[in-house]
Amino acid sequence: MGASSEVRVDTWDACVDFPIFDAKTRSLKKSVLGKAGGVIGSTESNVVVVEALKNVNLHLQHGDRIGLVGHNGAGKSTLLRLLSGIYEPTRGACTIRGRVAPVFDLGVGMDPEISGYENIIIRGMFLGMTRKEMLKKIDDIAEFTELGDYLQMPLRTYSTGMRVRVALGVVTSIDPEILILDEGIGAVDAEFMKKARVRLQALVERSGILVFASHSNEFLAQLCDRALWIDHGEVRMDGGIEEVVEAYEGPTAAAHVRKVIASTQQEDSGTTGSGTGTGTDEASA
């Protein structure tokens, strides 16, 4: 653990452009900026580019738990990929120090033809664990999924929620230094999510840095303590979850966040059942 204080992610004026070679500039209306999506521009040689991220300056260190909010196409997933080292900045710089576990699509790295058990091992290895480490964890993961004998069946026989259970079991058992989570964890039933949340919180505590993009304020409030509002590829606001959600979505959403934070803190301190509206509303769209 000695190296954990050195876990860092930094970006300096980082930009990510996607050139779109088969789009014609003249067929695009000039400078019509919709609410959703990145800024569409063009290079000197008239190639259309989507400016997915523009001049992002972030300095993340051990203990940071950052939530990303923003409209569809604002640049959240692109930023997660940049912070994971999957994308290089087109301009500017990005440096990552630490072992990254990128969890974008919970299904990535899973094979439909092999069993749930085998998928657990493979998925863990995909996230940087060794086979031996995964074998030690497998009983615990199997118990967590509550899938019983199904774990011996090929993954293709599972429902979406069952697959998410397997994926969440693996993800919450690993020990990354930098955890990059994209949403997609909403497909399980409320009861299971409650159980998963406890493990996710523990994981976040073990991880050096968490960056989590989600459209669910519920999850953001439970897992993060700081938020970035990404808007048309730029960081529009950086602050506490409640403050950022208020600016992005308004006072009702912020009030909900406040309630979730309060009840999560109450659960964490073990003071159960003082009559407050029975915990959080687990289900969120």
Ligand SMILES: Nc1ncnc2c1ncn2[C@@H]1O[C@H](COP(=O)(O)OP(=O)(O)OP(=O)(O)O)[C@@H](O)[C@H]1O
């Ligand atoms: N591979 C790609 N090729 C071209 N354009 C892309 C690519 N990936 C993303 N974009 C564009 O970059 C912009 C940012 O997309 P991104 O997926 O980062 O948004 P997001 O905030 O994660 O959106 P959502 O909430 O809908 O998942 C969008 O305008 C999108 O069209």
